[in-house]
Amino acid sequence: GAGVSQSPRYKVAKRGQDVALRCDPISGHVSLFWYQQALGQGPEFLTYFQNEAQLDKSGLPSDRFFAERPEGSVSTLKIQRTQQEDSAVYLCASSHQTGTSVYEQYFGPGTRLTVT
């Protein structure tokens, strides 16, 4: 079956531009996560949605980062006024599990963002 898909796969932005990264989770999955992975590092948690509710956004690095999931399926991560330190792979994951018991997350291939 279809897995988690993300688009675009690669994005180059000039410093100061706004970008929007899309995640299509597995159909029916209630939970959705965003992670940021810098080169050579493990993924770092950004935010968590249960259906359309954003229950945890403690990992968002600044108020330039904003995520939404208005209908409880597709999610968009938006980064305003991009900076060079925003260059990373942005991973989306979904799960049929909810709350603190979400151990099995299905990850997409990620979007590689390069800010020049």
Place this chain on the structure above:
Amino acid sequence: DAKTTQPPSMDCAEGRAANLPCNHSTISGNEYVYWYRQIHSQGPQYIIHGLKNNETNEMASLIITEDRKSSTLILPHATLRDTAVYYCIVSSQKLVFGQGTRLTINP
């Protein structure tokens, strides 16, 4: 969440068992041990998880010591496709990935 310590890299011969260690001496009672792996240019993939009992599934086995301060992920018959970074995560809530172990399977 408890901190985990993994060797930065390991090698294993194809067809042999790969044993990946993880230390988590500060683990608390409600924290699970999770293992994920990440093949180059892909998103992480869930492998297995456990609380205190040993676990086995179609991918791997997880052996947790009785005091729960360390664990070992076992890939029983490693193949070239098992070359990846393996992450040991200890958490009661969100997943916190560390640096992982880069496992290379050699032909």
